[in-house]
Amino acid sequence: ESGLTINRARKTFRSAEGKLVHAIDDVSLNIEAGEFFVLLGPSGCGKTTLLRSIGGLETLDAGEIYLGNQRIDEMPPYERPVNTVFQSYALFPNMTVEQNIAFGLEMEKKPKDYIKRKTREMLDLVHLSEIGKRLPSQLSGGQQQRVALARSLAKSPKVLLLDESLSALDFKLRRQMRVELKRLQRETGIIFIFVTHDQEEALSMADHIAVFSKGKPEQVGTPEEIYDKPANRFVADFIGDINFLDATVHDAGSVEVEGKIFPVTQDLSEYGRGAAVSAAVRPERITLGAAKDGGLQASVETVTYMGSDIRCHVRLADGTPVQIRVNPPFDSELLTVGAKVGVTVSPDHMRVVER
Numbered sequence: 001e002s003g004l005t006i007n008r009a010r011k012t013f014r015s016a017e018g019k020l021v022h023a024i025d026d027v028s029l030n031i032e033a034g035e036f037f038v039l040l041g042p043s044g045c046g047k048t049t050l051l052r053s054i055g056g057l058e059t060l061d062a063g064e065i066y067l068g069n070q071r072i073d074e075m076p077p078y079e080r081p082v083n084t085v086f087q088s089y090a091l092f093p094n095m096t097v098e099q100n101i102a103f104g105l106e107m108e109k110k111p112k113d114y115i116k117r118k119t120r121e122m123l124d125l126v127h128l129s130e131i132g133k134r135l136p137s138q139l140s141g142g143q144q145q146r147v148a149l150a151r152s153l154a155k156s157p158k159v160l161l162l163d164e165s166l167s168a169l170d171f172k173l174r175r176q177m178r179v180e181l182k183r184l185q186r187e188t189g190i191i192f193i194f195v196t197h198d199q200e201e202a203l204s205m206a207d208h209i210a211v212f213s214k215g216k217p218e219q220v221g222t223p224e225e226i227y228d229k230p231a232n233r234f235v236a237d238f239i240g241d242i243n244f245l246d247a248t249v250h251d252a253g254s255v256e257v258e259g260k261i262f263p264v265t266q267d268l269s270e271y272g273r274g275a276a277v278s279a280a281v282r283p284e285r286i287t288l289g290a291a292k293d294g295g296l297q298a299s300v301e302t303v304t305y306m307g308s309d310i311r312c313h314v315r316l317a318d319g320t321p322v323q324i325r326v327n328p329p330f331d332s333e334l335l336t337v338g339a340k341v342g343v344t345v346s347p348d349h350m351r352v353v354e355r
């Protein structure tokens with residue numbers, strides 16, 4: 001089983017104004033065999049360029065890409081054991097679903113029996129066996145997407161590249177396809193490298209996520225690590241909702257916020273005592289209590305009922321606004337505009353990042 005290794009990759013473009021753009025800026029990544037890997041980041045951070053470099057549609061300026069021990073970045077695109085699913089499905093309109101799936105194998109002059117078997121297997125895999133004789137125009141958007149996937153998988157690539165593949169689908173279908181893609185990846189055991197700017201998509205599908213900014217990964221980790229232990233302010237801010245509270249480092253295991261000491265599970269020895277930092281806290285990780293029970297003193301400013309939870313905004317004594325998400329059972333005495341409350345955060349749920 002071979003993983004994909006990217007070693008010190010660089011790609012620089014010259015913009016229309018003549019400025020140099022470091023689309024991929026010295027990127028090294030290890031993607032394990034059999035994993036669903038997500039490249040996540042805002043528009044323009046280099047995700048597509050990296051994917052195109054793996055697929056062979058761009059040539060790196062420097063660095064190497066290996067699949068196992070095989071160097072692939074110098075191979076022509078069609079010889080790489082890599083296939084790409086494009087956002088526009090690019091199905092042949094005059095060919096049936098079966099013919100679309102078989103086309104690549106016929107081009108490769110595979111034996112007829114093999115093509116027949118493989119096409120049937122792919123139709124089963126994407127749950128389309130009933131409609132193999134239909135034309136693309138007779139399919140829904142979700143079905144077309146599944147045909148495109150089946151066609152890419154038919155050639156038995158070792159790596160499948162997907163660039164914002166779900167963004168053309170409507171919200172509900174997109175959610176279904178996340179589950180479907182995850183299942184396809186597990187059943188085939190192929191490395192999927194999925195590019196998205198959508199953090200929810202990334203968290204829900206990935207084994208590992210690389211969060212990119214300006215051509216570089218800021219953090220690589222499991223969804224849990226990225227969400228609960230962001231490595232820096234950019235990652236904390238990019239993923240999910242979060243509050244940043246002004247804090248100062250008290251010692252290697254605690255910070256001070258508004259004169260109160262909060263222990264944290266993170267090792268703060270890299271910061272000096274008294275260093276100005278931010279304590280990042282997710283809205284749903286905050287506990288709201290009565291003011292007299294301690295915590296940061298605050299008053300409730302808005303309360304919004306959302307069905308599954310209640311969102312509220314409180315303001316700390318120093319004026320800092322804090323958003324909080326409260327799960328049922330709801331305490332109506334605390335969740336009242338004007339109520340005086342205490343805000344507490346457990347050591348696990350306060351993450352210290354640069355201010």
Ligand code: ADP
Nearest residue numbers: 013014015021023042043044045046047048049
């Ligand atoms: P993403 O997919 O994360 O939105 P891209 O990889 O498409 O980012 O682009 C990264 C940067 O490289 C952007 O600043 C983009 O404008 C620039 N870029 C990408 N392709 C080209 C190109 N062919 N010529 C010039 N600049 C490019």
Ligand code: MG
Nearest residue numbers: 044047048049
């Ligand atoms: Mg892109």
